[in-house]
Amino acid sequence: MTTDTTETTRAGFVALIGAPNAGKSTLLNQLVGQKVAIVTHKAQTTRARIRGITMEGNSQIVFVDTPGIFTPKRRLDRAMVAAAWGGAEEADATALIVDAKRTSPEHEGFQAILASLQDAKMPLVLVLNKVDEAPKERLMQLAAVANEAVPFAHTFMISALSGSGVDDLRTCLAEMMPEGPYLYPEDQVADLSQRVLAAEITREKLFLRLHEELPYATTVETEAWEPRKDGSVKISQVIYVERDGQKGIVLGKGGATVKDIGEAARKDIEEALGIRAHLFLFVKVRENWADDPERYRMMGLDYPGRA
The missing domain is CATH 3.40.50.300 (P-loop containing nucleotide triphosphate hydrolases)
Structure with missing residues (x-):
């Protein structure tokens, strides 16, 4: 505009x-x-x-x-x-x-x-x-x-x-709004990197697909973002869970659950970012990730001390 x-x-x-x-x-x-x-x-x-x-x-x-x-x-x-x-x-x-x-x-x-x-x-x-x-x-x-x-x-x-x-x-x-110059380019719609937004979209699909408390025990990180010659992007993401038993639930029988999550996330990532994407999801256990200061930094949160 x-x-x-x-x-x-x-x-x-x-x-x-x-x-x-x-x-x-x-x-x-x-x-x-x-x-x-x-x-x-x-x-x-x-x-x-x-x-x-x-x-x-x-x-x-x-x-x-x-x-x-x-x-x-x-x-x-x-x-x-x-x-x-x-x-x-x-x-x-x-x-x-x-x-x-x-x-x-x-x-x-x-x-x-x-x-x-x-x-x-x-x-x-x-x-x-x-x-x-x-x-x-x-x-x-x-x-x-x-x-x-x-x-x-x-x-x-x-x-x-x-x-x-x-x-x-x-x-x-x-x-x-107060008078002043614009803070961002006029065509920018979010102050969020593509890698972070892609991870957030995958996390949304986790919340929609999984039940009870399990989605709250997961986090998603985009580990690699590799542009390809044909204009598409290879995106590798890791879904972290807190325990071994949770990993099996996220994967599903024969990997069916994580496959469904990945397909739904890929479609939304392509629509939101206007790109063709090849999304690869990996599920890993990282105990107590919710107590890791680095995870908070990546989410843009301050790491609080103990209550």
Whole structure:
């Protein structure tokens, strides 16, 4: 998109925060106009801060999709929650995303997040998501309770999945950005390397294919990225698990499960990155990878000390 250079340009960061499964990643993809964050039906899928970038008029908005805010139990949980609040503190505006379908006004997690935002310094926007699946009375109650507790500048009711109301939200946030030069090239849609995005897409397929707690015990790293003469790319990734028994589940009988995961990931990688890909997946055991500082660095998380 080209812009009128005679007009004042704006650029800034908007943090998307909320409880797990509120729809932050789905909303980010809608706001940007393409897939830059993984989306599953499981909570706590997003582990690090992912930046999606969009142009709205003469404003460049850098959306920061943060991990869900919840009560942390493990070291990785603490790092994820710290990343979420850190993203909010560093932003020019923060949008609180609320799952209006499943959240009641008296919900403990909802109340806790509102309490944490009462002394916030940046402008705040309330976004009630999944409004097409929530009764109107609850929407009115959620909006009233939230605005009584926190001075939200604006309240929006949207469906991140269908896109309803998202354009108005984007326009409003664009106007809230501070004046200044653009932070990224105008055609860039994510501050995420191809290797990391490819690993994130494979991790999404793990969450969708595996059950119960096993997806949370896995991580994916892109070990090799080799362009070929025909323009395609050979991508080698390692799926790390914590125990030998988990390796067999990820592989599946005769390698069927990991093959299905790889095929689904390859298709999405090709679509997201606009390349032809040859994806090779390997499953390895790395005990206590969730306590390895190097893994946190690769996810863009600070390594927390013990509780």
